[in-house]
Amino acid sequence: MDYPTLLARLGEGSAHPGGFQATKELITQISFPRGTKVLEAGCGTGRTACYLASLGCNVTAIDRNKEMIQKAAYRAKTGNFPVRIVQADAASIPFPDETFDAVFTESVTAFTQGSSAIGEYWRVLKPKGVLYDRELAFARKLSTVQKKKLQSFYGLHHMRTVPEWLKLLSLSRFHKYSTSPFTKMKQLVTDNDPLRVIEHELFTKPDAVAMMMKNERLMSSFSNLMGSIVITAWKA
Numbered sequence: 001m002d003y004p005t006l007l008a009r010l011g012e013g014s015a016h017p018g019g020f021q022a023t024k025e026l027i028t029q030i031s032f033p034r035g036t037k038v039l040e041a042g043c044g045t046g047r048t049a050c051y052l053a054s055l056g057c058n059v060t061a062i063d064r065n066k067e068m069i070q071k072a073a074y075r076a077k078t079g080n081f082p083v084r085i086v087q088a089d090a091a092s093i094p095f096p097d098e099t100f101d102a103v104f105t106e107s108v109t110a111f112t113q114g115s116s117a118i119g120e121y122w123r124v125l126k127p128k129g130v131l132y133d134r135e136l137a138f139a140r141k142l143s144t145v146q147k148k149k150l151q152s153f154y155g156l157h158h159m160r161t162v163p164e165w166l167k168l169l170s171l172s173r174f175h176k177y178s179t180s181p182f183t184k185m186k187q188l189v190t191d192n193d194p195l196r197v198i199e200h201e202l203f204t205k206p207d208a209v210a211m212m213m214k215n216e217r218l219m220s221s222f223s224n225l226m227g228s229i230v231i232t233a234w235k236a
């Protein structure tokens with residue numbers, strides 16, 4: 001089982017720094033007009049996508065992981081949220097150029113190879129479209145050994161510092177971009193997610209329990225280095 005599949009089976013609704021509270025704050029700040037066509041890339045179990053739909057956005061959500069997509073589809077159906085949910089890779093988005101007004105993504109781009117996802121976000125945005133991307137960032141460059149530890153457990157492809165994220169954006173086709181200040185990782189606050197579906201038998205499976213414990217250990221040993229930023233990037 002890989003890490004995204006563990007998250008899917010746990011039904012985690014907000015697997016990113018700051019949790020759902022941070023998501024709601026960012027969406028409030030953005031204030032999407034009703035009818036805004038939003039692509040959520042790497043939607044996980046669909047909590048944010050459903051929230052955006054509840055605010056009147058026209059939402060399409062993609063994720064590469066089949067179990068995430070199943071959970072997201074269940075959430076949308078049970079809550080009666082009109083979200084189009086598609087299993088797809090953020091590095092190869094199956095929609096035409098200039099389809100969306102906004103791309104919203106949290107803790108996904110760092111899992112994709114190279115700069116392909118950033119290129120795809122740009123491609124599917126309409127002119128003047130905006131990318132909002134909350135990403136894991138590191139206070140300083142990690143050693144090869146540290147990177148390997150995170151890469152092998154989480155499947156992260158990039159463990160970038162803020163200047164490295166800015167460099168990636170400078171090489172992209174985005175016309176303008178900015179990042180919020182670096183925020184140190186806080187303890188994950190779990191809130192009530194009424195549509196969360198937890199596969200409880202996981203807690204009886206030694207391999208799953210070992211993964212949960214390893215996650216705790218990694219989070220604690222990297223807590224001084226890990227943080228996040230929110231990237232905003234505009235297409236001309």
Ligand SMILES: C[S@@+](CC[C@H](N)C(=O)[O-])C[C@H]1O[C@@H](n2cnc3c(N)ncnc32)[C@H](O)[C@@H]1O
Binds near residue numbers: 012016089106
């Ligand atoms: C840390 S989770 C974040 C999920 C969700 N955005 C959230 O905040 O709860 C990372 C998600 O990205 C998805 N993912 C990773 N690489 C991807 C890719 N190349 N294309 C689409 N989804 C991807 C994983 O399946 C997983 O659902």
